Structures are given as structure tokens and as C-alpha cells.
Amino acid sequence: MPQTNTFIDFAGGLPAKAARQATLDAARYTSRDFMQREWDGMWTRNWLLAGLECDVREPGDYFVFDIGRESIIVTRTDEGALSAVYNACQHRGNRILTNERGSVTAIACPYHGWTYELDGALKTVPDAERFSQGLPCESLSLKPVQVDHWAGMVWINMDMEAGPLSEFLGVVQDLVAPYRCEDMTLVGDQTVCLDANWKTCIDNFNEQYHVDFIHPQHASFVDCCNASNELWPYGHRRVLVEGYVTNPRYGVPDEVPPILQAAIRPLGLDPADFKGRVSDIRKAVQQRKRDVGAALGFDYSGFTDEQVSDVLQYDLFPNVIMTIKPEELWVMRPRPHPTDPDKCFFDKWTLRISVSADAARGLSLVGDPMAPPANAGDRPAHEVFTQEDVIAGNNSMTITIDQDIHLLRDMQAGMHSRGFSRAWLNEDESRVQHFHDWLDMWLDGGPMWRRAADAQAAE
Numbered sequence: 001m002p003q004t005n006t007f008i009d010f011a012g013g014l015p016a017k018a019a020r021q022a023t024l025d026a027a028r029y030t031s032r033d034f035m036q037r038e039w040d041g042m043w044t045r046n047w048l049l050a051g052l053e054c055d056v057r058e059p060g061d062y063f064v065f066d067i068g069r070e071s072i073i074v075t076r077t078d079e080g081a082l083s084a085v086y087n088a089c090q091h092r093g094n095r096i097l098t099n100e101r102g103s104v105t106a107i108a109c110p111y112h113g114w115t116y117e118l119d120g121a122l123k124t125v126p127d128a129e130r131f132s133q134g135l136p137c138e139s140l141s142l143k144p145v146q147v148d149h150w151a152g153m154v155w156i157n158m159d160m161e162a163g164p165l166s167e168f169l170g171v172v173q174d175l176v177a178p179y180r181c182e183d184m185t186l187v188g189d190q191t192v193c194l195d196a197n198w199k200t201c202i203d204n205f206n207e208q209y210h211v212d213f214i215h216p217q218h219a220s221f222v223d224c225c226n227a228s229n230e231l232w233p234y235g236h237r238r239v240l241v242e243g244y245v246t247n248p249r250y251g252v253p254d255e256v257p258p259i260l261q262a263a264i265r266p267l268g269l270d271p272a273d274f275k276g277r278v279s280d281i282r283k284a285v286q287q288r289k290r291d292v293g294a295a296l297g298f299d300y301s302g303f304t305d306e307q308v309s310d311v312l313q314y315d316l317f318p319n320v321i322m323t324i325k326p327e328e329l330w331v332m333r334p335r336p337h338p339t340d341p342d343k344c345f346f347d348k349w350t351l352r353i354s355v356s357a358d359a360a361r362g363l364s365l366v367g368d369p370m371a372p373p374a375n376a377g378d379r380p381a382h383e384v385f386t387q388e389d390v391i392a393g394n395n396s397m398t399i400t401i402d403q404d405i406h407l408l409r410d411m412q413a414g415m416h417s418r419g420f421s422r423a424w425l426n427e428d429e430s431r432v433q434h435f436h437d438w439l440d441m442w443l444d445g446g447p448m449w450r451r452a453a454d455a456q457a458a459e
């Protein structure tokens with residue numbers, strides 16, 4: 001069975017299919033003009049993943065979200081609400097906070113000492129009497145953006161007229177709810193600076209056509225060639241890939257491949273029992289995880305069998321990639337560089353459930369039973385490194401992502417060639433096409449299209 005592609009409209013009738021098919025020409029990835037169109041038409045009007053709620057739990061906690069040339073401060077106010085404001089002082093425009101995150105009692109500009117409340121309201125101005133024209137709080141408070149939260153993540157929207165986050169996420173919210181991402185603990189925080197456009201990065205994570213060639217190890221533990229692709233409104237996508245199986249393209253081996261052995265041992269399954277019946281492993285894991293979960297204190301009853309064993313990836317427009325299993329979530333996010341279309345920052349957060357392993361019995365739901373469980377008390381440091389660091393083996397985002405990173409620079413370089421004009425996609429690259437179709441929708445005036453549809457519906 002080849003990969004399948006299904007368009008799924010949102011309840012209420014918002015169609016999944018975009019108005020027209022985008023052309024993936026080289027300039028889309030390399031030109032400053034296209035980068036500016038994206039900024040004006042899409043980044044400044046879309047809901048964007050700004051950061052994690054765990055970084056703004058207590059009043060006074062803040063983090064800074066840098067996106068393109070813009071910088072946004074997200075805080076937890078004294079009243080316990082989330083607030084998000086532009087990181088630009090209303091005195092003369094200084095970027096106020098330059099640390100990634102921390103805790104403050106007020107937002108204080110280091111230049112001339114203006115301070116703002118945690119929600120951005122102007123608080124104190126040194127030598128206030130010297131402002132003979134007055135200091136109107138309404139116009140001199142930090143400028144707000146929309147903020148909301150979902151699944152343990154904080155989202156912002158610079159368009160104050162944009163519809164709510166819940167409408168934007170639609171059915172994704174119900175589908176992700178069983179994973180209780182908000183209860184997971186951050187165990188890894190990494191950013192790699194890449195010599196590639198942010199969309200080169202998105203495209204890479206939106207097709208499995210390349211898997212056999214640059215991730216040969218995948219054939220031993222997932223079935224990428226029969227993936228199901230789902231295409232939603234607003235350009236969101238999902239792919240379902242069966243786990244704990246071998247790729248049928250190569251026939252089922254008699255012996256359990258080493259990677260699959262390592263995956264099932266912590267569940268207390270003996271690879272020797274599956275000699276000659278490797279294709280039974282997936283079903284066995286579905287049952288076994290529920291039993292081990294009961295023993296270790298993790299409840300799988302809210303998950304379907306497919307969710308227990310398989311890998312699901314949610315690609316939320318524009319730049320969020322969530323690879324999710326009941327035990328672990330990767331949230332990946334390529335962010336555009338402020339000025340250079342040939343660069344981006346690729347963030348990866350790793351979150352895990354906090355259940356103890358049973359080292360005595362060799363049982364664990366998250367791999368090595370000797371590894372310490374996720375501990376909510378210790379936030380991991382943010383590791384920042386370059387593509388060269390990954391290629392040199394100094395830093396890793398897991399073997400699979402490292403393999404992708406090796407290639408992305410060459411993709412970006414090739415697109416600058418006089419000998420390349422546009423991409424030519426196949427059916428298994430449907431998520432790539434869908435993403436670009438909806439990007440064009442935004443660049444063609446997407447929000448207006450949405451509002452026009454709303455206005456029509458209201459008539």
C-alpha cells in the first residue's frame with residue numbers, strides 16, 4: 001500500500017484545500033523580496049508558537065521570543081495571566097530584555113531607566129517632570145500582541161484582529177489532548193543555526209521520500225513508505241507512521257533488527273521470542289506498554305492502540321513540527337533569520353512524561369531503564385550550536401535529525417544555482433505542497449479571505 005493523502009475540512013466548513021497550487025520556485029527560498037512578503041503577509045498575521053508555559057509559571061517569569069527582526073516579551077503577570085508585548089521601549093525604542101528568560105518584578109529598560117509593569121503598562125519614568133508634553137500611559141505603555149496557550153505552549157499573534165487560537169488549531173486540539181503535553185517535562189532545549197531557509201527545513205520534515213536514502217536505519221523500526229498524510233485547513237498537516245515494524249519494501253527479516261531490540265527490551269519484551277515473527281512486535285508492544293504503564297504509574301487508557309505504538313507528526317502552520325508519542329514529544333520550530341533568507345534558527349524542545357523506571361526489573365517507558373526520569377525541578381540549559389558543530393559530532397539532535405542537518409546546507413546551496421528553477425514534487429510530498437499552497441494563501445491576503453468568508457457566513 002503506498003502513502004495516502006486525505007484533505008480534511010474543519011467542522012464549520014473551512015476547506016482544507018487551498019485556492020491554488022503554489023509553484024516552488026528557487027526565489028521562494030532565496031530572495032529577500034519573498035522573505036519580506038512572508039513577513040508582511042504571513043508572520044505578522046499568524047498565530048506563532050512563542051515558547052513553553054513551563055518558562056512562565058510564576059508571576060514575574062518571562063521569556064523572550066525572537067522571530068525575524070521582531071522580539072516579543074511574554075510574561076506571567078501578578079494576576080496569573082499571560083501577557084505578551086513588543087520588546088521595544090516607548091522612550092526611544094531600545095530592545096529592553098536581551099536575556100532569553102528569567103524572573104523580574106518589572107520590565108526595566110537599561111538605557112534611561114523607564115520601567116513597565118509585567119503587563120507592559122508604563123510604571124515609572126526617571127525625571128518625569130522634565131517631560132513637559134506629559135507621559136500619557138495609554139500611548140507610552142509597551143505595545144501588546146495577542147497571546148494564548150495550548151498544550152503547554154504559549155502562542156502569540158501580532159495581528160490584533162486575528163481570530164482566536166482555538167479556531168486556528170481546530171480539530172488538532174482534540175487529537176492532541178490525550179497526550180497531555182502540558183504535563184510533560186522539558187528535558188532538552190536546543191537550537192542549531194542553519195545555513196538554510198526556514199522553509200527548506202520545513203520541507204525536509206514534510207516528506208518521507210528521502211528516508212530510505214539518508215535515514216537507512218529507519219527501515220528497521222518504522223514503516224515510512226506507507227504513511228498516511230492528512231491535510232487540514234490553515235495549512236496544518238499530520239502524518240501517521242506505524243512504529244515497531246520494519247519497512248515492508250525490504251521484506252520482513254527473520255531476526256529482530258538491533259534498533260528494534262533496543263526499543264522493546266526496556267518494555268520487558270525478549271527479542272528472542274520474536275525470531276521469525278517480527279511483524280507481531282507492534283501488536284505485542286501495544287499490549288505490553290499498557291501493562292508496564294500500569295506497573296510504573298502511567299495510564300495508557302486514553303490512547304488508541306495506534307497512538308501507543310506509532311509515530312504521529314503534527315505540522316502546524318507555519319513553522320511548528322510536533323513529533324509525538326505518549327511518552328515523548330519533540331517540538332521543532334525553524335525561525336527565519338532577521339535579514340538573511342539563507343539562514344534560519346532551528347529549535348528543538350524534548351519533553352517527556354515523568355514516570356520512574358524500574359531498573360531492578362529493567363523496565364522503562366522512555367528507553368534506557370537506568371536513565372533518570374524527567375525531573376520537573378531542573379530546567380535543562382539551552383544549547384546553541386551550528387551546523388558545523390553537528391557535522392563535527394560535537395552536538396547532536398538525535399541521529400535522524402543530524403542526518404537531515406548534514407543535507408540542508410546543500411539543498412539551500414543548490415537552489416541558488418543557475419541550473420535550478422523550481423521543485424518537481426511527487427504524491428508522497430503532498431504535505432510539502434499543502435504547506436506552500438497555504439503560505440501563498442496568506443501572501444495573497446489569506447486573513448482577508450478568511451474574514452470575507454466570515455462576513456459571508458454572517459449575512
Ligand code: FES
Nearest residue numbers: 089091092109112
Ligand atoms: S530607550 Fe528605554 S528608557 Fe530610553
Ligand SMILES: [Fe+2]
Nearest residue numbers: 204215400404
Ligand atoms: Fe529526514
